[in-house]
Structure formats: structure tokens, C-alpha cells
Amino acid sequence: MAAKTKNPVQAAAPAPAAATLPPYRLTEQVGHLLRRAHQRESAIFQDNMGDAATPTQFAALAMLTERGPLSQNHLGRLIAMDPATIQGVVQRLGERKLVDRVPDPVDKRRFLVRLTRRGVEAYEAMEDRARAVTRETLSPLEPDEQAQFIALLKRLG
Amino acid sequence: MAAKTKNPVQAAAPAPAAATLPPYRLTEQVGHLLRRAHQRESAIFQDNMGDAATPTQFAALAMLTERGPLSQNHLGRLIAMDPATIQGVVQRLGERKLVDRVPDPVDKRRFLVRLTRRGVEAYEAMEDRARAVTRETLSPLEPDEQAQFIALLKRLG
DNA sequence: CTCCTGTTGTTCGTATACGAACGAGTGTGG
């Protein structure tokens, strides 16, 4: 159901053109809904992962697994994080020995960030749970709706 | 693992139990996509609003406009914010004189948070721009897709 | 009334998130 519907039901004040705008309802706005959906996903993530990693930290580990060692800023760009943000994330992963930093031989400004043995193991132990997080997050939707939602969501990036 | 590795190119049928799981791609996960979409919306919001208010602050002003004076925690619940978070938001709105706190006559624990004159004016000056933010955020989608996206997003709340 | 439970708002600690400014290094144009 989505077309040029006439919808006589909600016509509270069909007034002339420039007249009454529909009221602004915060709970109808994309921004608010996106914020809440993201909030919910984070909560589900934490329920499933406990202290293993935050969503952001897991994203870094996943990208390093996918792409191998990367410079810090490059890693940040791949997962959409500010240099200032990725700095803290890498630092905390380093403190927990999940990640390593070696100077780049060619470019003295850079460090190559790479997974340690512990980092690889930690990631492998989390991947299944990460899949479960995605499933649980999308569980209010039917399978075809899930695919549609993901497709639309990608186009807002 | 025995059996014949038939390897049907891309059969619609999901592989049997122990077979290869599809690789985990961070950029396909709802969590990551939600985070990025929310990020983009925040950026659009800031472009349109400048220093007038943050998305969170605007949400508080909008809800106070919709519902009138509210206790701090109640306001927080309506816009999905922790008591610890709404505390800071109300405080900063108070420092900018957009909001006011009067003790609740019936319940000595509570304060009623309400818009000041300046708060009302500030909100009114922002509402149109907030509508523009929603439009711009959803602009990569066709109108019917926008409606569908919003409908699906609501069900993930 | 007293005790108990739950709510209200606060504070602390931690983790994103990003703008702005910075020193150090790189690469290009001249």
C-alpha cells in the first residue's frame, strides 16, 4: 500500500495550500528513528558480547581480519571513523593486546596496525555471536523485509 | 566431511550444515549500516542547524513543545535517553536559557523542565530546518521507498 | 507509624564521536 492515496481519514484540516503544515512529530523523523534503532542494536550487541569488545572495537577487528594490516587512518576510513576516534579505539585494543603497531618502513609517519595472535583468536570467538546480533536485531522483520531494509539502508550511506 | 563437493555455482538452496558459511562482511551488517546512516544524518543536521542546537538538544526542545513541561527523567524516557544523559542535555539547555527548571510542588524529588520564551523562539526558528534535514536525509530514496523505510525502521524500535 | 521498595536526579568512570589545531613527514612544482 503505497501510491497516490487519497486518504480521507487523516484530513483534519485540508486547508488551502500555504496553510497548516502537519505537526512536527519527533518520533516520525528519520534521525530520531535511526538513533533509536542504533541504540537498540548496541544493546543487543552488548548482551551477546559482554566485555569481549564494544561494537566499535569489533568493527576494527573485523576490518583488520578482512583486509590485513592497515595504517591507522586508513583503517578508520574503512569503518567510518575520525582520526581522533580511531586513535582511541586502536589504543584501547593495543592495551588489551589484541592489536599491534609496527612502524611503516616506507612512510615514517605511519604505523601499521595489525591483529596479534590474541586478536585473531578473540575475533574468531566473536564472529558467530556477531552474526547472532545481526539476526536478533532484524528479527522483528520477515526475511524479505529484512533484505529490503538492508538494501534501503545501504542507499542512505 | 565426505560427500561430493558438487559446488553448484550459486544455487538458491542454502548449503548443508557444516559447509562454508558466507564470509562475515562488516559492511553488510545492520549494526554498521545503522551507525553510518545515523552518522550521516547527524552531519546533515549540523550543516543545517549550525550552532543552534545538537540533534539531542533539539529532540528535547521538540518533545517539550509537543508535551509541555515534563520532569527530567520523564522527558528522557520519551526521547530514549538515560537519566545520566538527559541530565547533561538539560543542564546545557539551561545554561543557554532555552529551558527552565522549577521544583514540582507535589513531588519534592522532581523538577519540571519547561521551555523559556527564548526556548520557544529557538525551537520555532529550527522546525523548518529540521523538516529539511529529514528531507535531505531521505533524498536518496524515492518517495514510496522513503515511506517503506520509515515503516520498517519503526518496527526495529 | 515503620519498614521496604521503587523513583528522581546526581556523580563517576569509560567509550564513542568529531571539530580544531598541532608537529612531523611526504611529494610535487618550480
Add this chain to the structure above:
DNA sequence: CCACACTCGTTCGTATACGAACAACAGGAG
């Protein structure tokens, strides 16, 4: 070779975001 623009990673300041713990108060059971 030098000057200049750009990049890399860092730091500071500010604003969410939330768990945990807290004192003060509210409302009901006994």
C-alpha cells in the same frame, strides 16, 4: 634544491551514551 600543500597521527575541548552507585523522597505493606 626549496617552497608549499597535503597527509599521518596526536591532543584538547565538547557532547552524547550508559553502567553503577548514591542520597533524598514517595507510596504502600504491615
